[in-house]
Amino acid sequence: MHETVAASPWSPATVVPVARGTTSTPLPGDPNTRFGDMYVIDDPLTEGPSATSPAVGRAQGFYLFLSQHELAAMHYLSLVFTAGRYNGSYIVIQGRDTIPAKVRELPVVGGVGRFRGATGYGLLRMHSFDSTTKNAVLKIDMYLNNMK
Amino acid sequence: MHETVAASPWSPATVVPVARGTTSTPLPGDPNTRFGDMYVIDDPLTEGPSATSPAVGRAQGFYLFLSQHELAAMHYLSLVFTAGRYNGSYIVIQGRDTIPAKVRELPVVGGVGRFRGATGYGLLRMHSFDSTTKNAVLKIDMYLNNMK
Amino acid sequence: MHETVAASPWSPATVVPVARGTTSTPLPGDPNTRFGDMYVIDDPLTEGPSATSPAVGRAQGFYLFLSQHELAAMHYLSLVFTAGRYNGSYIVIQGRDTIPAKVRELPVVGGVGRFRGATGYGLLRMHSFDSTTKNAVLKIDMYLNNMK
Numbered sequence: 001m002h003e004t005v006a007a008s009p010w011s012p013a014t015v016v017p018v019a020r021g022t023t024s025t026p027l028p029g030d031p032n033t034r035f036g037d038m039y040v041i042d043d044p045l046t047e048g049p050s051a052t053s054p055a056v057g058r059a060q061g062f063y064l065f066l067s068q069h070e071l072a073a074m075h076y077l078s079l080v081f082t083a084g085r086y087n088g089s090y091i092v093i094q095g096r097d098t099i100p101a102k103v104r105e106l107p108v109v110g111g112v113g114r115f116r117g118a119t120g121y122g123l124l125r126m127h128s129f130d131s132t133t134k135n136a137v138l139k140i141d142m143y144l145n146n147m148k
Numbered sequence: 149m150h151e152t153v154a155a156s157p158w159s160p161a162t163v164v165p166v167a168r169g170t171t172s173t174p175l176p177g178d179p180n181t182r183f184g185d186m187y188v189i190d191d192p193l194t195e196g197p198s199a200t201s202p203a204v205g206r207a208q209g210f211y212l213f214l215s216q217h218e219l220a221a222m223h224y225l226s227l228v229f230t231a232g233r234y235n236g237s238y239i240v241i242q243g244r245d246t247i248p249a250k251v252r253e254l255p256v257v258g259g260v261g262r263f264r265g266a267t268g269y270g271l272l273r274m275h276s277f278d279s280t281t282k283n284a285v286l287k288i289d290m291y292l293n294n295m296k
Numbered sequence: 297m298h299e300t301v302a303a304s305p306w307s308p309a310t311v312v313p314v315a316r317g318t319t320s321t322p323l324p325g326d327p328n329t330r331f332g333d334m335y336v337i338d339d340p341l342t343e344g345p346s347a348t349s350p351a352v353g354r355a356q357g358f359y360l361f362l363s364q365h366e367l368a369a370m371h372y373l374s375l376v377f378t379a380g381r382y383n384g385s386y387i388v389i390q391g392r393d394t395i396p397a398k399v400r401e402l403p404v405v406g407g408v409g410r411f412r413g414a415t416g417y418g419l420l421r422m423h424s425f426d427s428t429t430k431n432a433v434l435k436i437d438m439y440l441n442n443m444k
Binding site (some may be wrong): 161162164165166167181186188189190196206208210224226228238240257258260261264265274 | 302315316317318319331332334360361362363364365368370372388391393401403404405415417
């Protein structure tokens with residue numbers, strides 16, 4: 001999951017702000033983020049962490065900073081596959097991302113196509129983070145049951 | 149599902165924009181829609197496609213254009229029944245709507261009342277679309293398990 | 297669930313508006329609320345209704361007024377536990393809150409940690425409401441299956 005906050009000539013931003021919280025105090029650890037901020041994302045998904053690793057799909061959805069005192073966001077996300085045996089199928093996940101934590105568990109709430117009726121969870125980890133641009137590479141491992 | 153974008157004296161708009169994406173490029177096929185746009189809807193649900201067909205409830209929720217390169221939205225929707233044997237019950241669905249596709253599958257993520265514990269999916273199809281007003285009639289067929 | 301709309305020196309607001317509907321007519325029963333309004337919340341959860349009752353966690357998420365003719369909101373909410381045997385676990389609920397109703401049923405859509413794979417529902421009731429400040433204390437009873 002390749003999240004590009006700062007656009008460059010060869011890579012457009014994959015995240016856009018759509019709403020801003022109205023409190024005056026930023027969250028701890030990030031002076032530009034406030035309780036209530038909302039972002040929409042469409043991040044490329046690749047097999048491995050390199051940007052040139054084969055594309056498997058997109059992570060599309062939004063996240064919301066919903067904690068007053070912590071740098072924590074809620075993800076409302078679909079993992080949409082565009083290649084391989086899951087091409088055309090997607091998983092819906094919805095869960096909390098306590099950003100400083102090493103591993104974040106996100107429950108699966110639904111699925112479509114080959115993931116119809118699937119249950120389970122994902123484990124999200126930061127692979128790399130550029131503190132200047134805020135661009136990030138995230139790793140997500142999915143554990144699924146009841147697949148077709 | 150009767151979606152009225154353009155209000156008329158006999159029919160108010162059933163969809164309102166609440167947030168706008170900040171990218172400058174519109175999505176393919178619609179010059180007025182951008183990545184990140186968010187709309188809240190409260191559409192009448194009727195048995196058949198005619199506006200005078202018996203009312204069964206409302207489709208209430210929001211959708212978000214979450215693809216950078218495709219005219220695709222994510223629905224976060226409740227189908228709330230206000231008549232018949234499901235009066236007072238509702239189903240929660242959450243899924244991706246690739247607008248040019250003929251059939252879109254949307255997973256059920258929860259239910260209440262007679263739909264408590266229900267699982268399954270819906271198939272969404274465009275029944276008719278007025279390209280001038282953008283008003284649309286959509287058909288949704290629900291396939292449910294574990295009902296009371 | 298302690299919702300503080302009006303901040304005071306000893307208690308900050310736990311709810312912030314992030315988006316506004318664009319219709320001109322307010323909803324019945326509340327001249328300040330319109331179809332499409334969206335709020336982000338981070339409310340303290342305590343064992344009992346008193347603000348000095350032991351803290352058990354936070355209710356974090358957002359709600360959206362998604363009915364054109366009723367004072368009804370949709371909750372997209374996590375109950376995050378920060379104390380006791382569920383410390384570090386959370387439940388995701390998503391459901392409709394018809395505000396004048398005595399009891400509102402909200403389906404569980406997912407869970408994490410000790411709530412991994414949990415299904416069920418919550419019953420939400422207003423415990424007390426201050427009509428001047430709009431501060432509210434809400435009671436939520438959870439009924440869960442498939443817990444670890």
